[in-house]
Amino acid sequence: MKIGVLYGPVQEDLALVEATFESLKQVDYAPLAGMLELVLAGGGKLLRPALTLLSGRFGEYDLDLLVPLATSVELLHTASLVHDDVIDSAATRRGRPTANSAFDNTATVMLGDYMFAHAADQVARTGNIRVIRLFSQTLMMMTKGEIGQDLTAYDSRQTVRDYLQRIGGKTASLFATACEGGGIVAQESEEWVEALRSYGYNFGMAFQIVDDILDFTGDEAEMGKPVGSDLMQGTLTLPSLLLMERYPRDNPVQKFFARPRKELLAQAVEMVRESDIPQESYEMARSFCARAHEALSVLPDDPARQALYNLTDYVLERRS
Amino acid sequence: MKIGVLYGPVQEDLALVEATFESLKQVDYAPLAGMLELVLAGGGKLLRPALTLLSGRFGEYDLDLLVPLATSVELLHTASLVHDDVIDSAATRRGRPTANSAFDNTATVMLGDYMFAHAADQVARTGNIRVIRLFSQTLMMMTKGEIGQDLTAYDSRQTVRDYLQRIGGKTASLFATACEGGGIVAQESEEWVEALRSYGYNFGMAFQIVDDILDFTGDEAEMGKPVGSDLMQGTLTLPSLLLMERYPRDNPVQKFFARPRKELLAQAVEMVRESDIPQESYEMARSFCARAHEALSVLPDDPARQALYNLTDYVLERRS
Numbered sequence: 001m002k003i004g005v006l007y008g009p010v011q012e013d014l015a016l017v018e019a020t021f022e023s024l025k026q027v028d029y030a031p032l033a034g035m036l037e038l039v040l041a042g043g044g045k046l047l048r049p050a051l052t053l054l055s056g057r058f059g060e061y062d063l064d065l066l067v068p069l070a071t072s073v074e075l076l077h078t079a080s081l082v083h084d085d086v087i088d089s090a091a092t093r094r095g096r097p098t099a100n101s102a103f104d105n106t107a108t109v110m111l112g113d114y115m116f117a118h119a120a121d122q123v124a125r126t127g128n129i130r131v132i133r134l135f136s137q138t139l140m141m142m143t144k145g146e147i148g149q150d151l152t153a154y155d156s157r158q159t160v161r162d163y164l165q166r167i168g169g170k171t172a173s174l175f176a177t178a179c180e181g182g183g184i185v186a187q188e189s190e191e192w193v194e195a196l197r198s199y200g201y202n203f204g205m206a207f208q209i210v211d212d213i214l215d216f217t218g219d220e221a222e223m224g225k226p227v228g229s230d231l232m233q234g235t236l237t238l239p240s241l242l243l244m245e246r247y248p249r250d251n252p253v254q255k256f257f258a259r260p261r262k263e264l265l266a267q268a269v270e271m272v273r274e275s276d277i278p279q280e281s282y283e284m285a286r287s288f289c290a291r292a293h294e295a296l297s298v299l300p301d302d303p304a305r306q307a308l309y310n311l312t313d314y315v316l317e318r319r320s
Numbered sequence: 321m322k323i324g325v326l327y328g329p330v331q332e333d334l335a336l337v338e339a340t341f342e343s344l345k346q347v348d349y350a351p352l353a354g355m356l357e358l359v360l361a362g363g364g365k366l367l368r369p370a371l372t373l374l375s376g377r378f379g380e381y382d383l384d385l386l387v388p389l390a391t392s393v394e395l396l397h398t399a400s401l402v403h404d405d406v407i408d409s410a411a412t413r414r415g416r417p418t419a420n421s422a423f424d425n426t427a428t429v430m431l432g433d434y435m436f437a438h439a440a441d442q443v444a445r446t447g448n449i450r451v452i453r454l455f456s457q458t459l460m461m462m463t464k465g466e467i468g469q470d471l472t473a474y475d476s477r478q479t480v481r482d483y484l485q486r487i488g489g490k491t492a493s494l495f496a497t498a499c500e501g502g503g504i505v506a507q508e509s510e511e512w513v514e515a516l517r518s519y520g521y522n523f524g525m526a527f528q529i530v531d532d533i534l535d536f537t538g539d540e541a542e543m544g545k546p547v548g549s550d551l552m553q554g555t556l557t558l559p560s561l562l563l564m565e566r567y568p569r570d571n572p573v574q575k576f577f578a579r580p581r582k583e584l585l586a587q588a589v590e591m592v593r594e595s596d597i598p599q600e601s602y603e604m605a606r607s608f609c610a611r612a613h614e615a616l617s618v619l620p621d622d623p624a625r626q627a628l629y630n631l632t633d634y635v636l637e638r639r640s
Contacts, residue, residue: 029464031471083429086406106470109403109429110463113436117459120440124452132444132452139437143430144349150426151351 003045006314008307010053013063017049018042020071024118035103035111039082048073048178051203051311055182055196057304065126065185072122072135073178079115080142082108123181131181138177145169153234154257160241167208168201175204191298198295199308206288207315212237213281214320216272222320228269231256238281239272246275285316323365326634328627330373333383337369338362340391344438355423355431359402368393368498371523371631375502375516377624385446385505392442392455393498399435400462402428443501451501458497465489473554474577480561487528488521495524511618518615519628526608527635532557533601534640536592542640548589551576558601559592566595605636 004011025036049070056066086108103111116139123135148166152158179200183193214223215230216239230237231253236244240253252271256264272278289312299305324331345356369390376386406428423431436459443455468486472478499520503513534543535550536559550557551573556564560573572591576584592598609632619625 027464029468032464032467035467080433083433086425086429104470105406105425107467109406109432110467110470112429112433113400113403114460114463114467116433116436117456117463120456120459121453124449124456127449129444129447129449133441136437136440136444139440140434143434143437144352147352147355147427147430147434148349150424150430 003047003314006307006310007050007054008310009057009303010050010307013053013067014046014050014070016063016067017046017053017070017074020067020122021074024075032111032114035107039078039111039115044074046074047311048077048174051175051178051200051308052182054304054307055179055200056186057302058192058196058299059183059186059188061186065128066182068122068125069131069181069185070178072119073174073181075115075119075122076135076139076142077174079112079119080146082112082115084146086112126185128185131184134177134181134184138173141169141173145171145173149235152236155234156236156244156254156257158236158241160238160245163236163238163241164205167205167212171208171211172201172204175207176201179203195295195298199292202288202292202295203312203315206285206292206312209238209281209285209288210315210318213239213278213285214318215239216269217278218319224320228265231265231268238284239277240268242277242280243268243272243275246277282316289313289316323367323634326627326630327370327374328630329377329623330370330627333373333387334366334370334390336383336387337366337390337394340387340442341394344395352431352434355427359398359431359435364394366394367631368397368494371495371498371520371628372502374624374627375499375520376506377622378512378516378619379503379506379508381506385448386502388442388445389451389501389505390498392439393494393501395435395439395442396455396459396462397494399432399439400466402432402435404466406432446505448505451504454497454501454504458493461489461493465491465493469555472556476556476564476574476577478556478561480558480565483556483558483561484525487525487532491528491531492521492524495527496521499523515615515618519612522608522612522615523632523635526605526612526632529558529601529605529608530635530638533559533598533605534638535559536589537598538640544640548585551585551588558604559597560588562597562600563588563592563595566597602636609633609636 004014007014021040021042025033025040027033027036052070052073053066056062056069086105119135120132123132126132145166145168148162149170152162152166176197177200180193180197183196188196212230215237216227218227220227226232231240234257236253244251244253252264252268256268292312293309296305296308324334327334341360341362345353345360347353347356372390372393373386376382376389406425439455440452443452446452465486465488468482469490472482472486496517497520500513500517503516508516532550535557536547538547540547546552551560554577556573564571564573572584572588576588612632613629616625616628
């Protein structure tokens with residue numbers, strides 16, 4: 001099933017977000033236009049913008065405000081991916097060449113900054129200071145999470161708790177804001193806005209955990225990146241942390257960190273795959289989804305709520 | 321003479337901008353706090369914030385709005401310097417270790433992003449959507465200028481006109497916004513706001529041209545960076561462009577770009593120093609200062625205007 005169907009009542013309106021992206025690519029400076037063409041290539045899932053629009057369905061569903069907001073959310077996400085590429089020198093992302101493999105570091109950093117500027121401009125179009133400040137706070141949380149990930153790379157003293165805090169900043173904060181922002185600009189009650197924020201946060205936690213499981217159990221062709229790429233970059237995620245917990249004295253993860261060799265990485269991936277660690281990790285993702293569901297209970301039972309509900313199932317079932 | 325004296329009626333109020341910077345350093349995540357301590361070390365000239373405050377003196381001088389605005393301008397400037405350091409791997413800036421020589425690329429990119437987020441948050445505190453959008457547009461222009469500089473590095477087909485366009489985006493746009501933003505939040509007339517913008521733009525052009533002259537003629541100890549560092553990074557500026565214009569068939573700049581050798585760089589620096597190119601470049605800076613002066617003519621003749629006037633002299637006379 002295509003994910004678009006799951007977006008229910010807002011599926012059609014996402015075309016407006018795509019159209020805004022198209023318009024952002026039209027710049028008078030050819031080299032920049034070429035770079036934007038590459039990173040805003042389209043065909044993405046637009047999951048975060050869909051959450052924003054769905055969240056706006058419970059109040060004044062004004063597309064003049066919600067489309068710029070949804071565009072801003074996706075730009076913030078895409079810009080942070082571009083900057084991620086500077087960082088870890090990943091050769092491919094989603095099967096496409098990354099910005100950094102196509103341009104040099106300078107241009108990649110600046111391209112990300114340019115996209116952040118557009119994100120700021122789009123959110124400003126809502127004319128809503130509260131939402132604008134929410135966005136800047138979110139970018140702070142995202143970068144704090146990324147700095148945490150960078151500074152703890154190859155450090156095996158981390159705990160599952162550290163991990164959850166890190167992905168809360170790096171990933172869940174933007175999902176929370178995508179939903180909260182939608183509720184705010186649609187002038188919904190504080191109770192509903194809070195419920196949407198909670199939904200988004202828990203949804204984002206589950207989303208990242210599944211991402212991290214797939215990095216061990218996924219299919220390289222479907223994911224468009226090699227299995228084990230997190231460990232390769234020194235990033236401990238839930239599966240590798242659980243593996244270390246089970247074999248505290250002797251495990252391939254610590255050995256790999258001490259002396260990076262391909263065989264050790266392959267061994268770590270295989271040990272996770274053959275254990276019940278993926279199941280246990282999915283259990284944790286499922287519990288976040290359950291909290292996301294729970295948060296929805298205060299909202300009226302309509303197609304938008306149903307779509308939000310169904311999307312949590314998608315997160316658990318997705319393969320890439 | 322200390323530059324602070326030149327800030328006239330706003331000199332004391334700049335302490336509030338410094339205090340805001342101090343408060344931004346207080347974060348609960350120690351590694352980030354350490355990084356901020358390094359890049360927000362204080363002791364800077366605060367030239368851009370001074371321009372914002374001075375520009376606000378011609379209307380409602382409300383420090384609750386002008387201080388966040390001035391802080392945002394300086395943060396935008398500092399964040400872009402941090403990202404510059406990622407780019408050119410400069411080992412020192414202003415004689416201090418750069419962010420990038422103290423941390424790795426990942427952390428430096430994220431630190432810059434974190435500062436951009438704070439810049440966005442500070443400007444949002446003005447509650448003024450027009451100013452918020454002005455800031456995001458400015459960041460776009462700055463990054464476009466930086467991308468242009470990066471993509472034309474080591475390309476000797478550039479002209480003085482390309483150069484002026486590039487520094488207009490990279491540098492002058494933020495000076496223009498520092499002034500325009502001050503006028504807007506102080507609710508000044510459109511005529512005055514436009515005058516302040518023009519002052520800031522022309523001031524910024526002169527400022528960057530002098531910067532680029534000093535890169536050839538300056539004293540390494542005073543500047544805290546090696547002479548000829550622009551050429552070293554493949555960046556053509558006014559003096560090197562004029563040198564190429566004068567010796568189109570045979571000049572050390574083109575030779576250096578074709579085959580980077582220390583002797584060629586030293587030769588280019590010496591040829592510029594011994595020619596009248598510095599004078600001719602200063603002539604151009606002076607003409608931008610004259611336009612800045614002219615722009616001030618519509619503003620009331622008071623200490624703030626006098627300070628703005630005097631600052632253009634400082635730009636021409638500064639040695640670092």
